[in-house]
Amino acid sequence: MDNLSVKYGKTLNLDKLTSYCPGCGHGIVTRLVAEAIENLGVMNRTVAIVGIGCGGFSHHYMDIDAIEATHGRSPSFAIGYKMTKPDNIVFTYAGDGDTCAIGLGDLLHAANKGLPITTIMVNNSVFGMTGGQMSPTSLEGQVTTTTVEGRDVSRQGHPLLVPEMMQYMPGVKYLARASVATPKDIRKAKKSIQKAFECQVKGLGYSFVEVMVPCPTGLKKNVRDSYEWCGNQVADYFKPQVFKDETEQDNVA
Template sequence: MENLSKKFGKTLNLDKLTSYCPGCGHGIVTRLVAEAIENLGIMERTIAVVGIGCGGFSHHYMDIDAIEATHGRSPSFAEGYKLAMPENIVFTYAGDGDTSAIGLGDLLHAANKGMPITTIMVNNTVFGMTGGQMSPTTLEGQVTTTTVKGREVPRQGYPLLVPEMMRSMEGVKYLARETVANPRGIRRAKKSIQKAFECQVKGLGYAFVEVIVPCPTGFKMKVKDSYTHCAENMVEYFKPQVFKDETEQGDVA
């Protein structure tokens, strides 16, 4: 463990065995978040606010303080913490079910307020922890345990495009969608996640990164097939891109 710690940095907690399912995209995103915190040298003043669901385990694997928020309320918890401890770095980490279903109102109001907070939304298009039910981002035609014939737009509506809803908000200073479906996507996601933290370090405003990931268990697919599905189908609808980048403004705190 000591050699691995020297190789991979101190932020990752390498004494913990992962509880993520084999092939779960959360493991990659958690690693990228830890690397960003390490690279910016902000570990001692960073706190995670995690949601309910698979993303709620993320702080187990990082050597930082954390708050476990009630379902969907991570952005509101983060706002309260940031108001009380403005010198600290606070970020939320939650899945698409927590963030864009019950938590959508909290998320959009936090973004519109423009406080310097960082949000990582991990989108695998299902409620992964509770059995693979349809989430607001489930693709049209996608079979889940609650859409056994596939999501039908006339009945369940269109998959929600969360960053697009924030694009016109003045308080949002960094806004991106990335994926971990392939090495190139992972490299881009690494860059965006670090910029989202830099945005807060500079005190610019709200930063949001959606990361499109596979859920082999929820998709009922083999790991390789789930990554192919993510690369070919999920990113066709959820197109990776940087919507807004104002991180070159402001002074580092």
């Protein structure tokens, strides 16, 4: 699914192969986001706020408006846009490094504010674009270019569990963690991403989906091994689940 040269409806707009590396999970997530926008019929009023990193390419493959934010500031850009254009559908799309390293403060304050905005955080547990350095979500013992003997939690701390930090914020109305490690996982991820956008369409409040994906290049693994790693070691720590779902409320904007 990382080869997205086949168009999906009108939203996914590609005439060439993507720039994502072979096996990159971003291709799957980009497709799922495009499907959700298409299914809800909101393509003409949707804007993506993308971060710095591999996720910053996602809007190249969707026929929607987009803003490229400064590093880590996508949630703040999204708030400004949503307050100016409240009828538009606004979502951020960025990786774990962008979202929960330099951008953690922006993310948590945006979530706590509770505006109807959607955040898709694509977590591959490394800084993929810049060479595979440790990110806030790298696993304990994980070898990266900056933790050559593995992440040592006594020195670098524990991997951040971002949805768990947000689940008691009253402004967060849909909150989930998903994975693309297997076809079954992808079907669940599709449902969560759809729900997150539905939450915004209904005007309920903030919605957030963390999607666990492999980065064969950053992990220095072949594609098959990277997906197995994502479905086993990663899922053992970052457990896919729905933390909160208030999308069935009747409070429709």
